[in-house]
Amino acid sequence: MQQILAIARLTFRAAYRFKLVLILSLVLLGGVVLLPLVLEGDGTAQGFAQIVITYTLSITAALLAISTLWLACGTLAGDVEYGTIQTITVKPVSRWRVWLGKWLGVMILNAVLLGLAGAFTFGAMKWRATKLPPEQRQVLDNEVLVSRASAKPPVPELDKAVDQLTKQRLEESSAADLNEELLRQQIRIQLEAQIQTVPPKYSRRWMIDLGAAADDVRDQPLFLRVKFQTSRSMMETLESIIYDTAWRVGPVDSPSTWRTNRSLTANAFHEIRIPAGMLDNEGKLRVEVGNPNDEALMFPLDNGIEVLYREASFGVNFIRGLLIIYFWIGLLAAVGLAAASFLSFPVAAFCSVTILILGMSTGLMSRVVSEGTVLGVNHETGEAGSSFIDWFAVPFFKAVLEVVGFAKGFSPIDALSTGTSIPWSEVGLAFFRLIMVMSGFAAALGMIIFTRRELATAQLSR
Amino acid sequence: MAVTVDKQELEKTSGNGAHSDVVVAVRGLTKVFKDFWGRSKARAVNDVDFEVYRGEVFGLLGPNGSGKSTTIKMLLGLLYPTKGHIEVFGHSPRHVATKSRIGYLPEESYLYRYLDSRETLDFFGNLFRLSPEDRKERITQLLEMVGLAQTQTRVVGEFSKGMQRRIGLAQALINDPDLVILDEPTAGLDPIGCREIKDLIVSLARRGKTVILSSHLLADVEDVCDRVVVYFGGRIHAMGTLKELLATPDSIRMTMPALPKETLERVLEIIRRDVADDRIHIDTPEQSLESYFLDIVEKARGEALETSGALSGGTVAPYLRGESEQERKQRVLERLTHTGEKTAEEEKAPSEKHEVKEEVLNKLMEQERKAAERPLESGTKDKEKEEKEAQREKVDLSKANEKLSSLTKRERED
Structure with missing residues (x-):
């Protein structure tokens, strides 16, 4: 441990002495504090969340991602290039310890920078919130600067019915x-x-x-988050069409059943505040919607309706979000170090940046995989193009998607800007997947290569 | 006196069995550098065999690119042999724990430019898992020894090449290694630094440490090495003690104070009876440039002139000179009480008993310390010995040069 810490400290010190820490801090503060000040919000709570949370945290994450890759590649490849690694590996220190020490050093640096940026983001947010108009502030306090967990109605099991109907139809046909x-x-x-x-x-x-949370939230107001589509709204996406809806919430035979009529636009999320005490004895919330229109309303299965309830303070949620960002950066550090374990600095940096970009362009890749070709499908003729590139690109993208899919789905910034709670279980899962499994894999690969590698160069007279 | 030391050594070398005296064994060592496609590019070391024994100073001699550094890097596990076998303290060079007994000064100063000298040594001390107290003590002593105690807060990147060498040397010795490997130790050092390094090497060897050094500077090798191998083109062309290699049994040399002309004539007269005139050679021994230079600097230091560069260190760090104060006390105590082995109770010796002998003990220790320090202090070497060395240097150096250049020639003709 003494050895690992010594190397970690050295790595941090290198970044510090080369003024990397100072410059990164300044850039981060510029991105987190100054730029959002220049950008004027539209005065609404949503606009506020967009700028102060989504924007600043994305900038922070992007800056740290790039600096981490750069630093991780540089610290190991640089040592090999300048020969300093020769002085280290002739000491009684296993090479995996050297590797781990470097990773730890990069992560200490990231902890400092992320902590700094996070603290400033949080402070700036609190301060800017005071400048909003009062009614928007209330929305902000209720919908953004909170940590709300959500409960959804169970998704009905369709497989059996589908099987049965298919069989029946086949027989009939x-x-x-x-x-x-x-x-x-x-x-x-x-x-x-x-x-x-x-x-x-x-x-x-x-x-x-509401399951286990029911008892805690019984006395709190709840929020219904709804979204619906209609056939007209799906065709005319540019125009917002308003529909009347009638809502009834609460136990069916209770006198305290709560009703409201709302005019809502299709294709958008709406929040309806429900007074406290609407849960039944089993902790279930009964929600009924009436459709007085001449058109059918369609509530999508995945996000058509959910109940939001307060789960923790925004501060706690903010820290959990930063933790997940931190795990992502940890994975990048491991990837950078793994690349630098056998490549020179420029090549390692190039490779790991490529991996980063590849990981971010999953949309394109999943289209290629689903269409089976890189050339795309002509939507008028329905004909798919084909190219010899498909032969390796499609399976390759498929594999990449499998890997990325394992790590994706952790989107703390989205959650924070919508006030959605990030449960500890998700933080744990992110730690397991991003750090234990994926970083662990990169680390094992890097350490094995680094241990087997010859670290001195052939210095021959010509 | 030898009791404790031997026991320690015995513990360290246990497991080596019969080869307890062989520190490094190299058999059939071959290194072929390959290009990206796996084609042989160069055969840097070719079927080399040698053994290095405990307590000796072993020199790798040869022109640039002859395979000295490659051999050393393979001894350290920085390069892997293409063929052949290496054992260091009975283990593979890649065995991590063995490395705690090795100190290495690379041919170039591979140091972190952004650390100052104290931080550099502290970092390497940590890699040896030294305790904070040990680190502090050793760093202070080492910086004193290499003459950089005044420049502790300057970062290594600002140092001159010679000063970086000095820090490199200090980091190589921070673990009090049993085997010290020095690659071109005097490169970039001023003559005082060279002399100090040579003194250091001699004193390390005297303590039973093994030193392997590579150099193309013949004077370095000749001054300190017990045994040398001469490399050329990746092969060993000569191996043996300096005496074996350099002796020319068919000629002798006499040195004496200047004689009156008549006396000299008479002596020559006698010699001419046996030897032809053209085979006799008479000259006045000259002081070597090195000793001349050292004299001047010594004088300047006496006048206390200021310098912003490295100061001459002088004395070897106490912990490198041998045991700590306490160990020394213990050792003297043991001799006084005539016990070969000490039990746990004896180690916690009753305080009255201790006090009774304190005075005697201190006196003995003082004597011992003087005895240990005397030969190490640079510049206080016996005049006689120095003179003798200076002369030997002149003659033998030219012989060695001749030998080497004839080797080179032969190789080219091949």
Whole structure:
């Protein structure tokens, strides 16, 4: 441990003495404090969240990601290049300890910088919040600067029904060339549409289970977060169309059932505040919506309706969000060091930046994988292009997506800017996946290569 | 006196069995550098065998690019042999724990430019898992020894090459190594620094430490090495003690105070009876440039002239000279009480008993310390011995040069 810490300290000291810490701090503070001051919000709580949280945290994360890759590559490859590693590895210190020490040093630096940027972001946010108009401040306090967990209605199990219906349809049908897979898909879509849809003049009911949290939030106001689509809104996406909705919340036979009528735009999230005491004895919330329009309303299965409740203070949530960002940076540090374990500085930096970019362009890759070609599908003819590149690009992208998918899904910045709680379990999962598994893999690879490598160069007279 | 020392050494070398005296064994060592495609580019070391024994100063001699540094880097596990076998203290060079017994001064100063000298040594001390007290004590002594005690807060990157060498030397010795490997130790050093390094090497060897040094400076090798190998083109062309290699048994040399002309004539007369006139050579021994230079600096230092560069260190760091104060006390105590082995109770010797002998003990220790220091102080060497050395240097150096250049020639003809 003494050895690892000595190397970690040395790595940090190098960054400090080369003024990297100072410059990065200044750049971060500039990005976190000064730039948001220049950008005027639109005066709403959402605009505030956009600028102060999404924008500053993204800048912080991006800056730290790049500086980490640069530093991680530089600290190891530089030592090999300048020969200083020769003085270290002739000492009784295992090479994996050298590697780990470097990683730790980079992470100490990141902890300092992220802590600094986080503290300033938090301070700037509190300060700017005082400048908002009072009604927006209330929205901010209720919807943004909170940590709210969400509960959703259970997603109905459709597989069985789909199987049954498909079988039935196949038996009924006489057409021999009926594509079973296609049929199955269509049946699923139909069934889902049935569940999601509230037909005109009808109402629909959800039972949302708050589970273990029910007792804690019984006396608190809850928030219903809803979003719906209609066939018209899906076609005319530019125009916001307003629909009337009637809501009834609370136990069915209770006198305290709460009703409200709202005019809401389609295709957007809306929050409806529900007074306290609406949960039933089992901790379930009964929500009913009536559709007085002439059009069917469709609440998507994944995010059509959810109940939000306060789970922790925003400060705690903020720290949990920063922790997840920190784990991401830890993974990048491991990738950079692994590359520098066998490559020279410029090549290692190039490779790890490429990996970073590749990891961020998952959208493009998943399109390629789903279409099966890099050339894209002509949507008018339905014809897919093909190229010899597909032969290796598609499986390669598939593999990358598998790997990235394992780490993705942790999006703390989105959660923070919408006041969504990041549960400790997610922080733990992020630690396990990003640090233990993925960084661990990169570290094992880097350490093995670094241990087997010859660290002196051939110095031959010519 | 030898009781404690031997026991320590025995413990350290246990596990080596019969080869307890062989520190480094190299058999059939070959290193081929390959290019990216795995094609042989250069055969830097070619089928080399040698052994280095405990307590000797072993020199690797050869022109630039002859494979000295490559051999050393393989001894340290920085390069891996293409073929052949290396054992250092009975282990592979890649064995991590063995490295705590090795000190290495690389041919270039591979140091962190942004650390000052104290931080540099502290960092390396940590790699040896030294305690904070040990680190502090040793760093102070080492900086004193290499003459950099005045420049502790300057970063190493600002140092001159010679000063960086001095820090490099200090870091190589921070663990009080049993085997010291010095690659071109005097490169970039001023003559005083060279002399100090040579003194240091001699004193390390005297304490039973093994020193391997590579150099193309023949004077360095000749001054300190017990045994040398001469490399050329990756192969060993000569190996043995300096006496074996350099003796020319068919000629002798006499040195004496200047004689009156008649006496000299008479002596020559006698010699001419046996030897042809053209084979007799008479001259006045000259002082070597090195000793001349050292004289001047010694005088200047006497006048206390100021310098902003490295100061001459002089005395070897106490912990490198041998045991700590306490150990020394213990040792003298043991001799007084005539016990070969000490038990746990005896170690916590009753205080009255201790006090009774304190006076005697201190006197004995003082004597011992003087005895240990005397030969190490630079410049206080016996006049006689120095003169003798200066002469030997002149003659033998030219012989060695001749030998080497003839080797070079032969190799070229091949």
